[in-house]
Amino acid sequence: MILLYLFKGCLKPGLKKTPDVPAVILENQSLTYRQLNDRANRLAWYLKSIGMKPGTLAGICLERSLEMIIALLGILKAAALTCR
Numbered sequence: 001m002i003l004l005y006l007f008k009g010c011l012k013p014g015l016k017k018t019p020d021v022p023a024v025i026l027e028n029q030s031l032t033y034r035q036l037n038d039r040a041n042r043l044a045w046y047l048k049s050i051g052m053k054p055g056t057l058a059g060i061c062l063e064r065s066l067e068m069i070i071a072l073l074g075i076l077k078a079a080a081l082t083c084r
Contacts, residue, residue, distance in 0.1 A: 024069050031066055036073065043074030052078045 014023055019034040031039070052058065058075045062068040 024066060026064065026066055029066055031069075036070065039070045040073035040077055043070060044077035047074065047078035054079050 014021065014033040015037050020032050022030040023033040023036045024031045047058070052075075056079060058079070060068065060071045060075070062071060
C-alpha cells in the first residue's frame with residue numbers, strides 16, 4: 001500500500017495539472033500522465049476481473065520499458081482496488 005501512495009503522490013498532481021506532459025521518458029519513447037494512468041487503469045481492471053485482490057502475488061518479467069512501468073502501476077492499483 002505504501003508504494004501505491006508514493007505512485008499516486010507522484011502521478012495525481014501531474015495528471016490534474018498537466019495531463020499531456022510526459023510522465024515517463026525512456027530512450028525515444030514517452031507516456032504522458034494521462035496515457036500512463038489510462039493504461040495502468042486498464043491493466044488494473046483486467047487483473048481485478050480475473051480475480052486479483054489485495055494479497056494476491058503478481059510477478060512480472062520485463063526488461064526496462066514503458067510496459068514495465070505500466071505493469072508495476074497497474075498491479076499496485078489492482079491490489080489496492082483504487083482505479084480512478
